[in-house]
Amino acid sequence: MLPFRSRKRKKAPEPGLTQPLAAEVNQTNQENSPLSRSLAENLTTFQTMFANCTDFAYRELKIGQEQIPVLLLFVNGITDEQTINEDVLKSLVNIRCSTLEASGSNNLDMVKNVFMEIGNIAEMTTTGEASDAILTGSVALLVEGTARALKIRTKGIQGRAISETVTEGVVRGPREGFNESLRTNTALVRRRIKTPNLKMEKFVLGRVTKTEVNIAYLEGTANPKVVAEVKKRISLIDVDSILESAYIEEMIEDEPFTVFPQIDHSERPDKIAAGILQGQVAIFTDGTPFVLIVPTMMFQFLQSSEDYYDRSIYATAVRVVRFFFLNLALLLPALYIAVTTFHRELLPTSLLISITAARAGAPFPTIIEVLFMEITFEALREAGIRLPKPVGQAVSIVGGLVIGQAAVQANMVSPTTVIIVALTGISSFGIPSYSFALAIRILRFAMIVLAATLGLFGMLLGLLVMQAHLVSLRSFGVPYFAPIAPFNLKDMKDSVMRLPWWAMGERPRLIAKNNNNNRQRQKFFLKPAPPDENR
Amino acid sequence: MRKLALIMVCISLLLTGCWDYHEVDHLAPVIAMGLDRIPESKIIHLTVQIASPEGKGGNKQTGEQAGGGGGVYTVMNSEGKSLSEAIRNLNTQSTRVVLLSHCKLVVLGKGLAETGIGEIIDDIKRARESRRTNWIITTDKTAKEILEKDIVLEQVPARGLDFILQNFNQKGRVLAMNFNDFFARLNGDSHVSFTPLAQLEDIDKEVTNKLEKAVSRPLDSQEKPKTLTIGKTAIFNNLRMVGVLNEDDTRAHKWLVESPKGSSITFAYAPQAQSNGDKGEIMLDITEGKTIITPQISEDRITMNIAVTIKSALHETGTSGVKVRDPKEIEQLQRQAAETVKLQLEHTINTAQKELKSDYVGFAEDLHNYYPVEWKQIRDNWVNIFPTVDCQISCDVEILSTGMISNPTLGSESEE
Numbered sequence: 009m010l011p012f013r014s015r016k017r018k019k020a021p022e023p024g025l026t027q028p029l030a031a032e033v034n035q036t037n038q039e040n041s042p043l044s045r046s047l048a049e050n051l052t053t054f055q056t057m058f059a060n061c062t063d064f065a066y067r068e069l070k071i072g073q074e075q076i077p078v079l080l081l082f083v084n085g086i087t088d089e090q091t092i093n094e095d096v097l098k099s100l101v102n103i104r105c106s107t108l109e110a111s112g113s114n115n116l117d118m119v120k121n122v123f124m125e126i127g128n129i130a131e132m133t134t135t136g137e138a139s140d141a142i143l144t145g146s147v148a149l150l151v152e153g154t155a156r157a158l159k160i161r162t163k164g165i166q167g168r169a170i171s172e173t174v175t176e177g178v179v180r181g182p183r184e185g186f187n188e189s190l191r192t193n194t195a196l197v198r199r200r201i202k203t204p205n206l207k208m209e210k211f212v213l214g215r216v217t218k219t220e221v222n223i224a225y226l227e228g229t230a231n232p233k234v235v236a237e238v239k240k241r242i243s244l245i246d247v248d249s250i251l252e253s254a255y256i257e258e259m260i261e262d263e264p265f266t267v268f269p270q271i272d273h274s275e276r277p278d279k280i281a282a283g284i285l286q287g288q289v290a291i292f293t294d295g296t297p298f299v300l301i302v303p304t305m306m307f308q309f310l311q312s313s314e315d316y317y318d319r320s321i322y323a324t325a326v327r328v329v330r331f332f333f334l335n336l337a338l339l340l341p342a343l344y345i346a347v348t349t350f351h352r353e354l355l356p357t358s359l360l361i362s363i364t365a366a367r368a369g370a371p372f373p374t375i376i377e378v379l380f381m382e383i384t385f386e387a388l389r390e391a392g393i394r395l396p397k398p399v400g401q402a403v404s405i406v407g408g409l410v411i412g413q414a415a416v417q418a419n420m421v422s423p424t425t426v427i428i429v430a431l432t433g434i435s436s437f438g439i440p441s442y443s444f445a446l447a448i449r450i451l452r453f454a455m456i457v458l459a460a461t462l463g464l465f466g467m468l469l470g471l472l473v474m475q476a477h478l479v480s481l482r483s484f485g486v487p488y489f490a491p492i493a494p495f496n497l498k499d500m501k502d503s504v505m506r507l508p509w510w511a512m513g514e515r516p517r518l519i520a521k522n523n524n525n526n527r528q529r530q531k532f533f534l535k536p537a538p539p540d541e542n543r
Numbered sequence: 544m545r546k547l548a549l550i551m552v553c554i555s556l557l558l559t560g561c562w563d564y565h566e567v568d569h570l571a572p573v574i575a576m577g578l579d580r581i582p583e584s585k586i587i588h589l590t591v592q593i594a595s596p597e598g599k600g601g602n603k604q605t606g607e608q609a610g611g612g613g614g615v616y617t618v619m620n621s622e623g624k625s626l627s628e629a630i631r632n633l634n635t636q637s638t639r640v641v642l643l644s645h646c647k648l649v650v651l652g653k654g655l656a657e658t659g660i661g662e663i664i665d666d667i668k669r670a671r672e673s674r675r676t677n678w679i680i681t682t683d684k685t686a687k688e689i690l691e692k693d694i695v696l697e698q699v700p701a702r703g704l705d706f707i708l709q710n711f712n713q714k715g716r717v718l719a720m721n722f723n724d725f726f727a728r729l730n731g732d733s734h735v736s737f738t739p740l741a742q743l744e745d746i747d748k749e750v751t752n753k754l755e756k757a758v759s760r761p762l763d764s765q766e767k768p769k770t771l772t773i774g775k776t777a778i779f780n781n782l783r784m785v786g787v788l789n790e791d792d793t794r795a796h797k798w799l800v801e802s803p804k805g806s807s808i809t810f811a812y813a814p815q816a817q818s819n820g821d822k823g824e825i826m827l828d829i830t831e832g833k834t835i836i837t838p839q840i841s842e843d844r845i846t847m848n849i850a851v852t853i854k855s856a857l858h859e860t861g862t863s864g865v866k867v868r869d870p871k872e873i874e875q876l877q878r879q880a881a882e883t884v885k886l887q888l889e890h891t892i893n894t895a896q897k898e899l900k901s902d903y904v905g906f907a908e909d910l911h912n913y914y915p916v917e918w919k920q921i922r923d924n925w926v927n928i929f930p931t932v933d934c935q936i937s938c939d940v941e942i943l944s945t946g947m948i949s950n951p952t953l954g955s956e957s958e959e
Contacts, residue, residue: 348567353644353672357594357702360572360645361615365596367568374566460564 088164128161190294287520303484309444333438342459350463575701577686579652589629648678656784732907803832
């Protein structure tokens with residue numbers, strides 16, 4: 009029997025989207041029922057719908073000379089109380105001397121068109137629509153004798169103010185970061201790109217959470233195929249909840265089984281705006297400051313937004329350092345194991361002697377030492393992130409002093425190993441993208457095992473497999489390893505190097521593909537020069 | 544089934560490849576090898592110097608060793624019918640795996656060098672661990688004595704030897720030879736090669752004795768062990784050591800084979816040498832130098848034209864009478880220096896032709912290169928022809944700089 013014969017796997021029967029999800033069942037029958045003409049009937053409908061919801065509130069009042077009863081429905085807390093009191097209620101109460109029909113169906117239109125002092129108003133006809141509106145922070149206004157309702161936007165949820173980003177700090181550059189409110193986030197981008205070509209399309213995902221998701225792109229710059237693909241993939245998502253953009257990320261990425269992230273995310277409006285301007289598509293999710301941006305190439309994970317604000321020579325130098333530390337973070341412990349246990353002749357003699365001296369009396373093999381220290385380090389890092397801040401400091405002291413110093417003094421671990429692990433830890437912090445650093449962290453352990461079993465040969469095999477995997481990845485059709493494979497000289501201007509802004513004449517080719525006539529982003533020959541005195 | 548196979552492959556990865564896995568603290572890194580042979584005996588005596596940093600109570604924290612003087616090495620001895628057998632025999636006494644890939648140099652004992660090194664060469668060249676850049680030196684004692692000698696300022700003496708030989712490449716009077724150069728010369732047209740010669744000398748005692756004689760009382764200094772010096776050259780002709788060049792010949796030998804650069808010339812200043820008690824030795828530092836040997840075959844004789852050009856800096860005058868600012872004086876110094884060099888070179892070549900009858904300058908290569916056709920005819924008879932080769936030496940010395948001062952400060956004239 010051939011062990012590796014590939015067989016057609018039995019496909020599980022598709023669940024079929026015709027069956028309603030569990031969360032859906034008791035809602036479907038209500039959602040499409042139209043509103044009733046009778047106000048009392050509507051009130052009962054909504055009262056049963058929102059039974060046991062203390063934050064649900066309604067207000068009945070009679071308006072105009074005819075004393076027509078109207079009903080306001082809203083949810084406390086997500087609506088702005090001031091708007092309801094001062095604008096909605098006041099404008100309703102102020103209807104005094106006008107003539108409303110006793111049972112006329114155009115009373116609603118009168119209210120909407122003549123009296124309401126609110127900009128954002130829409131009409132609804134079903135209970136489902138009305139309950140959606142109520143739950144997203146609008147006030148539903150129902151009038152006796154009309155089978156329609158008004159959706160008056162009074163959204164006023166208490167959110168975090170725009171504050172400095174936590175995960176992507178810069179020395180020079182804008183400080184503001186996204187917050188949890190989708191509208192604020194899109195506004196931060198709109199503020200930077202003032203053109204009607206910046207399109208924002210709305211999706212509502214999650215049958216229960218009804219999370220609003222917006223995709224933003226620059227029409228005429230973004231690749232229409234990528235935009236269409238993003239829309240298609242997002243519209244295929246049919247889940248009950250979306251609480252963070254990672255939910256979307258995992259459902260729209262190209263290759264689900266890989267350690268490498270294929271979609272970048274950021275909480276910096278300037279980074280997202282820069283991405284949109286070079287033809288990428290941003291995906292905003294309500295409730296999280298992290299905005300996804302597609303398509304992403306590997307190099308973007310090694311670039312920070314500050315690269316574009318520092319002088320280009322320095323930015324290039326920093327990127328080179330990052331590449332160096334990326335390699336250290338991936339390979340250093342493995343290299344240490346391979347060289348000291350298999351390839352002693354590669355070490356300089358004096359280094360061999362000092363490593364030998366340092367390892368004298370160490371009870372465990374190098375591989376165990378390194379794994380032990382690496383795992384300890386990972387635990388320390390994890391503890392440092394999760395624990396409350398005051399405790400976190402204690403952890404770092406205990407971790408640094410007790411594990412580092414005492415382990416060496418007790419002769420449990422050789423000091424060289426501590427140096428190697430510490431250097432690796434620092435190197436992994438040199439990668440700007442946290443999610444990419446996670447991939448490197450995982451792969452480092454694979455490399456350690458390979459190095460401990462097969463030496464440099466094993467490391468080489470591991471790198472080979474990793475490289476083959478990297479070049480096989482795609483992010484929304486764009487090769488992940490571009491612009492190195494496939495090689496593109498013009499796109500190299502912003503990969504390892506960062507050319508000055510006057511030399512960034514064209515957008516990246518692979519992202520803005522199929523837009524050949526619109527690749528140029530600025531005038532050429534913008535290089536500054538002192539004035540010519542002969543002229 | 545497929546999953547099972549995959550798991551088995553993964554597990555097998557953990558089992559394979561470990562056959563040459565060794566922790567560094569389970570290794571005995573050999574830093575130098577010494578080879579001796581008792582004449583009329585087949586047996587090779589092997590002495591290895593092994594770095595053992597944790598052996599002598601070092602400070603483990605930093606990997607640094609305490610107590611500067613005490614070396615951190617051990618010496619092991621073994622015997623065998625051949626070199627490789629002797630190396631294998633080391634394992635019978637070593638608790639650790641003998642690691643040869645860090646070996647820096649091989650020391651040939653006098654007995655072995657004189658009886659012939661043919662049989663050990665094969666193993667040295669064939670072994671995977673030996674490096675073509677390893678140094679090779681000879682000693683006039685046994686290699687065991689050399690390798691058991693502490694070298695001051697160094698914890699592992701063999702590394703000290705390594706540093707000495709490395710320094711020779713930049714500034715030294717002796718040509719340091721690595722395996723590659725040594726074998727290339729041995730396999731070359733003349734079949735003559737050479738190595739530096741390590742000696743144990745009682746420099747300290749000599750100095751003490753002389754000083755004691757001068758002050759006529761015993762000096763209040765401690766007796767020190769002998770010092771290891773490398774200042775002479777051992778000449779190998781056809782795998783056998785045939786003789787030793789003294790210090791002066793060694794220096795001239797380097798001028799001929801490589802270049803005079805980095806060396807120095809010392810000669811007596813003639814006009815005023817003994818006038819006012821100054822010794823009058825003038826020393827020139829050779830900053831740049833070139834030696835070009837051009838062979839010429841005429842009808843009845845072979846002539847080697849040796850042209851030496853030297854650019855030098857005045858390093859020391861040793862006398863007050865030298866008027867450095869006078870161009871004529873400088874010219875005279877240049878002439879004198881050239882004459883000194885020429886005399887020395889003539890002496891060295893004479894030693895090669897008459898005394899050792901070994902072409903250690905490499906005239907054979909030059910002839911082969913310039914006269915390939917004629918060389919084929921004289922090749923077999925070269926041993927007899929070599930002593931008859933005529934040498935025309937021309938030397939040109941230029942003094943480009945006089946250091947930080949011009950005229951000697953001790954002189955009667957002021958410096959203007």
